[in-house]
Amino acid sequence: MPSSEQSELLATPCVTCREHHLKCDRSVPRCGRCVRAKRDCKLGFKFKPSKDQRWLKPPRTLIYIDETRDLSNGSATKDTSQYDVQVDESHSRDQSSSSASVTPPASSHSRRRDEARDQSAVTAQGQRPPRRHDVFENDRISAPEVHAHREPPPTRSADPYNMNDRSSPYLPPPRNAMSGNFPNVPNLPLKNRTEAILFRHYIQKLAICLDLCDPLRHFELVVPERAGGSHTLLNAIFAIAARHLSHTTDFDPLASNRYHDECLKYLIPMLDHTSTVSDENMFAATIILRMLEEMDVPTTGQDTYSHLLGIHAFVNVGDHHMIPGSLSAASFWVGLRQEIYIAVITQQPVKLSLEHYVVDRSFEATDDYTWSNRAIVLLADVLNFCFGGNPSTPSHWTALDEATVRWSTTRPPSFNPFFYRERTGSLAFPEVWHGSSCHVIGIQHHILAQLFLIQFDPSIPKVGTNRRAAVKQMTHRIENLVRELCGIGVCNQWTPPAMFTACMGIAMFGDQFGERPDQEALLDILRRTEADHARPTAAIQQQLLRAWGWVPEDDE
Structure with a gap:
């Protein structure tokens, strides 16, 4: 008869069979399959807590943070929903019979995210709503990390140029918090040398045209990284680089059209969905394609402003997706400069909404980039005065x-x-x-x-x-x-x-x-x-x- 310890071992298949997805006969000291295959048989262990096991006592109030609600139902609701749950003290001891468990310690990435919001919370595992599987799987952004525990920004003065306004600027989150936790995907590294040349040309020659007033240089540093997980964003990079090279060198003039068409095939249907217009990857792709549209005027003979309308859709989604220091905010400032260019050339008012918290009309001491953006907003206000109805x-x-x-x-x-x-x-x-x-x-x-x-x-x-x-x-x-x-x-x-x-x-x-x-x-x-x-x-x-x-x- 096997000992009590051997009985525990017999109750669990060996590790080797589990790794190979094989049925184990659980023989001791080596199972039959490992003997026949001449493999090392590593026995599995089934642990059982002792009766005097001491369990950690969770706090009486647990805070559940639902970061996926907005993406799952496609609605622009509040940033997060918090639920206060009262925990029975008796539950803290009798844990072995319960299927619920306290969440393991947060990862370093989560800790950095919480520190960026200057708040701490104890989270517990609960049933989350199922994620919606979109057709455009590769272009869906992960849940915005900067939403959780964000206090609403202080309201600004109703007078846009109030000299007594002393509201402090909303500080951007750290770079790690806004870059997003994107998995490694097969888009990068590139395998086609021509596309690699286009990718490099965008980073070295074109991103500078977009990152003028952005200290974090999102379009140079963040967008290429995000392109690894977004085919639309990657094709937008290829399209703008190919178009610029075809105008300034002898590069193939038709190459840009192929990448542009590939972008439109996915981007246009997605603009009809609320969840899509909160996707900052798609926002950045639209900004890049608008720059391409401006370059195409000599070829097409007119400016159709197609992507400018797409920019309006992203901007109008609301403040809760346009966090200062995020890619969405950086895209907003580029889109505003593009809108100002059109307003000047056509002698029309600026049609992009300027009623966002990232818009600052004060004259308080701050960084140089904010001062530049204030000058841009001031010009937009002047154009609305000159050409408004x-x-x-x-x-x-x-x-x-x-x-x-x-x-x-x-x-x-x-x-x-x-x-x-x-x-x-x-x-x-x-x-x-x-x-x-x-x-x-x-x-x-x-x-x-x-x-x-x-x-x-x-x-x-x-x-x-x-x-x-x-x-x-x-x-x-x-x-x-x-x-x-x-x-x-x-x-x-x-x-x-x-x-x-x-x-x-x-x-x-x-x-x-x-x-x-x-x-x-x-x-x-x-x-x-x-x-x-x-x-x-x-x-x-x-x-x-x-x-x-x-x-x-x-x-x-």
């Missing part, structure tokens, strides 16, 4: 003008160029050197806001003897600001959007330059921007040539 009032203009002055006087001194030289007789623009892209973009958008306010100044007489002098002074101020705007662009071409923004100013105010050397210098910026950076400027060039009288008005 509601009648503008002098008091509204005065408030915006005071805001531009306040931004200029309270911004950090780091926005000052590290080299500045006034233009000479042979140069059309001053030399202005900056060391950071956020300084370049912040100053340039602030200059554009001033330009539009000068152009729409209600104090300029519509008629009368004083109008001529007022218009002359206005033109002089506009010329000086446009020269500075272009000087920043020409001297900081290491960040291509400096040239893009200069082109916006030229498109709106270039017609006010009457001297031939100045006009040629403005045209040179437009031509270089299109040749070097694949940004469409041909239509702007033709408009200016007609305005300057270089070609007849009816000449196409």
